[in-house]
Amino acid sequence: MSLNFTIDWGSVVISVPLLALTIWGGTKYLSKKYVDQKFLEKLENHKHDLQNVVESNKFNIQKKMYDFSLYTTRKHEVYAQLYQLFMISHGSLANLWGTRQIPDFKKYSLSQIRQYLSDYDASEEELEYYTRNWTGELSNKIPFANELEKFHNKYGVGKARADTIKSNNEFLLSSLYLSTLVYQKCENLNKKMKDLREDFEFVYGDEMDTETKISIRRTLTKKLNDVSDELSDLRIEMKNELAIGSSHS
Template sequence: MGVWEEIFKLIGSTATVIAILTFLGRQGIQGYINLVTQKSLSNYKYELDKIAREKEHDLQRKIHDFGLYSTKRHEKYSEAFRLLHIAYSSALKVVEIKNLNEYLEMHGNNWRSLLNYLHIHDMDKESINKIIYARENFQFKKTMTDNLVLVKYKEPASVHFNNAESYIFQNELYFSSEVEGLAQESSIAIKALFTSKNSCNDSSDNGDDAYNKLEELKEKMKQEMSVGYYENTPSN
């Protein structure tokens, strides 16, 4: 009986040791797993934070770029419309040239009436003297008057038109497709005002079409320049 008791005690002790070792082993493995898991989670969190920081930086950059682009667009729109309006006003002066033949018929077909016509159109002294001292008949002086008055108003109209058209072309990158289209339509209508008049006696457009085009362009520009308009913005 003593032998068996010793055997049973030994087995019990061994089982206890095995149980303890098993428990410790499990704890060690679990601890290792927890350590690995925590490290993985830490790495994952670091990567997420890194991605978030990169995304935030990219978003801030895009917001900054968009702000610069919007500010630049506002400047370009304002200047383009200003130049087009100057061109329109200059072209209207060509339209408003009084019909020379009708004026002379109404006030007398003579030199005095012709001189008054020149003064009405603010012709410079050099041009007036050129007509006065021309050794030609009255009909020729009428032709000279026609040409000089027309050139006086068409030349600045052409210069102002070219300034506006050139500015729009150089800055079309900032224009939405709709604004660019309306600006081109306005330009065509303005150009027609002064190019269609080849004589002071020609009837010409009253300017309504160009005016309406400019008003449409202005409203579209105002819409795109208002807060909350984000169409046709640059993307990276």
């Protein structure tokens, strides 16, 4: 028995191109699927990275907002505290000039003298000096009253010195929170207060001659007014900055 195979060459010719086309189409499809898959993976990774960046920026922004809030709160506190100390210094200086309230020591009793000296932190030596010979006789009181007035002036100058040093120290310690303009105004105010205080130290001291004291006295009113003007300007600038939440550098 013999087997006979008959090949239809026409069909073979048609099938080969069809097969090639099928293979090419399948390859193209698989390639596209592969590319699409890789694209989706990269897109997902990118979305993940982008989300991390967003979260990181969000945290940084929140932290900066929190830090700025703390800074602003502290700035308000510093401005209020610093201005208050400048006001106290100004008051201490103003009390040394112009219309002053000096006790009439000639009308004081011995117990009143003791109380006054105690209130003004007199030392034991000063207390002993001013009270040991105090009597009810006016002739006795007058020289001691004059001495007590010098003590009163000395105490006032000492208070002004302590207050201006305190306000200056607060200014230096608080400079981180001050705008450039406020810093400059505080610096000018400090210089004028120091200059005025030193004039009072000379005027109420014992080292300077009378003629020089008279010369200095002529300038005191103007200098005190200059300090008042500087303090007023500082108050206006501080209020403006705090009102708008300024972050001037």
